[in-house]
Amino acid sequence: MDQDRGLKALESLVLGRGLCTMCGACARMCPYLETFNGRIVKLHECDLQEGRCFAHCPRTALDLAALNRNRFGSEEVPLELGFQKRVLMGRGLDPGLRGKAQTGGTVSSLVALALEEGLVDAAVLTQRGKDLLPAGRIVSRREEVLECAGSSYVASPSLAALNKGPWQGHERIALVGVPCQIWALEKMRSCELNQDAPARKVVLSIGLFCTWALSYTPFVSFLRRKFPSEVVEAMDITPPPERILRIRTSSGSREVPVEEIRPFVQPACTVCADMTSELADLSVGTVEGEPGWNTLIIRTSAGESILDRALARGILEVKDLPAPNAQHLAQASMLKKRRALEAIKQMEDGKGGYLLADSRWLERVRLGTEGGEQ
């Protein structure tokens, strides 16, 4: 491609078209891009022809075949859920963790274990801060992991924390992120522009299942209008068919149908075709119909090794994912891909979208969605 690959291009191809996922991969590396109140903010004009901001972005051109080849040794990975070694269901056995975590406490258990065992020195997690604003946080102790448990459903620029550090002395990093962040992580790792990128020190990536994330400002304004003068303490969305946002506030429990918050879904999420973080070492989601259990997709030996360690230490219990659940998971994943394909088609010019840059994969999705699940 004979065009700029710097901030100007990022602005015209991603930020200016509402395609920013707020993953944070472009921010806090240089003085030009900052994150603030759920937005990526450009502080100054930058005329560099090539920049890490553009290179890291999960919405700029990406060679998925090459990434799959690097990660898994094969370009031909299963379409529905990506490359996988094992698919299981599991839950953490530490009641203290489970009470705080979103579902089964699996992610918190694994990260805490990785830190305790010295597999990693630090982890980049996401924590909901003041006024529900989520942000990346660098943690190195179990208590800190607990403080980051739970989801906010709001897009968090957590990769900015990975970029910014400080990383003195940290050589092995774990990272928990949603699919766009895991994609960005892989781009960061292979980016030629910075051989010292902290992303190259990530030895364990735990990807979360994600159907969409909410834009911070409109969602928080909505909550303020709906529940004035109440402080939100926790949030959870119940699985289908119920799909209700349960909010625990200072005044009690509140319920909001998911349809009411759907308008606040980030536009960038509509073109996302990855529900299960297909490039992670292992991916974790919830199991529908099995409250308190997580789905686990083990994709790499790093993912396998942390799972084995957890089982050996009795931190986690696992069992096979029943076939109907596995089938349902694949269908949900394909549904997201199909919707993404529609959204991409509706985009006027289609320039620079990550999917369009990889026509072969696109074609597979198209055939897959047409041929599958009917």
Added chain:
Amino acid sequence: MSLIKTDAPGQRLLLMGNEAIARGALEAGVQVCAAYPGNPSSEIIGTLSQVAEELGIYVEWSVNEKVALEVAAAASLAGLRGLAAMKQNGLNVASDFLLNLNLSGSKGGLVVVVCDDPSALSSSNEEDSRAFARLADLPLLEPSGFQEAKEMTKWAFELSEELGLPCLIRSVTRVSHARGNVQLGELPKAERRARFDTSKPILPVPVIWTHRLLHEKLEKCRKRFEASEFNLYRGPQRAELLILTSGAGWMYALEAISNLGLEARVGIAKLGTTWPLPEGFLKEQLSRSTKVLFVEEVDPFLETNVKGFAAQVQEELGPKLFLGKSTGTLPDIGELTPDHLIRVLKELLEVSYEPRPATYIQEAAQAASQAAPPRTLGFCAGCPHRATYWAVKKALALDGRDGFVLGDIGCYSLGMGPAGFFQMKTLHAMGSGAGLANGFGQLGRFGLEQPVLAVCGDSTFYHAAIPALVNARYNGADFLMLILDNSATAMTGFQPHPGTGRTAMGEVANPIDIEALCRALGVRVQSADPFQLDRTVELLLDLLQDGKGVRVLVLRQECALVRGKREGRAFKVLVDQERCLGLKCGCNRLCTRVFRCPGLVWDGASGKARVDEAICTGCGVCASICPASAILKEAI
């Protein structure tokens, strides 16, 4: 030491035009002088302030031009001689008083010197203040040189006293700021005693009566002008072309005629008294030629008035060809130069002459740029305004609602350009940023969602922003007012103002506390040091979010030049050549490409930034913008 107090009649001194005006006032026995600084007028009161104590006169830097004129007028009303000086914009401020004072009349000699700035070399407009003489029916004198500037000023006091009217003197940059020989006259020894005659109130009413009286005074003035030695003619008895000129035009005309050798063919009639018109003198001059070229800066003031008069006497004078700005013969904007005239005369009189090419100025500028380091119009090294606008830019970007800054007159006006990162979006009169913000701050009801900011300097705050702030507080205008307190009237030459703690005469005064004043109005007010960028951004964001009503943020940091003169550098600043990653950094030369303090330079040879120690004032702000922490500041 100022030369203008030299008590040696007959001695010739090299004086700046503004010094000559000040000397003229001293020779006239002026006792009260007041002004608000503004280029190109500032040196008049500046010079007088240096000799005030010794000569026993009172000199004041007033809070604004209207007050300055009122201060000088009070002296006049008490029988003393008073002088007010200002730049062209200043007369607009003073005009409300002036257009009542013309009717009420004055007593002791009262002279208002207005220095116009053709081409707006240091102004936001290039208005021709002469229009006020006609508007106010007041006598107007225009000096063409340095000796004349002195003599005219002296005479203006006498004329004013004789007529009972304030007298206007209009200077221009090339008269005020150039230097020439001036022969000194006597300095009066006697001083008048001030007394206000309470039996004779000074009132502009009844207007019908005072207006008629004013016209009678002007008629009397016209007669005095007929005999004035400031009006003169040079040239042949009958001329192929008559140049009618005033002010600096006289010098340009002399030079053009001399260069072209047209002394025998072209006559120049110079008017020193340009309003009311000396009609008899004019009629005599107009009869010398059928072709008349008006040479004046900026507006066709003489041109329009003289043509009006000529129409009245056309039967006697016969047909004339009038050339000037209205015929497109000479430019109707900007300063004139001898070149403008040479081109016109060459064509009109069909002489061959090769003036310097029209592109000379550009070529000269280009040649000069080879020798001088490339610099854009910008803030000095270490200027607090750079830090302020850096913080404002960041805060507005983070805020994300497309907020904007309304500005006005001061060094910080450069916030409209690259020096201030293009943050200032409007520029008009003193205090107009705050004034406009009063209006923008009410537009929320019509859908304006952008945060509104106003910016003004400390001197401007006292000059014109306080009424706007009072209005905002009372009427609930929603905006954030930034007062950039650099503890100086920096742009015009560090004149004292009510916040500095010194008067024009050098006496200690109790400074007026901006924060206390704002608090007394019931306004939320905060202060910060703009050199602390993060803290300033944080405060700005907080104040921006705190909607409803006017909020004030005082950003206080002394002007780098003032501080530098007093105590030198705060820090030794240097770029650690190991830590600076140059082009590999990814910062894309933030310090020299975006921040652009002239104290930082990009070293092409090493591909890294470095500090120019000759220019750096050691503020240390750049140390906090370098993403590689390569800029170090060490306490001295």
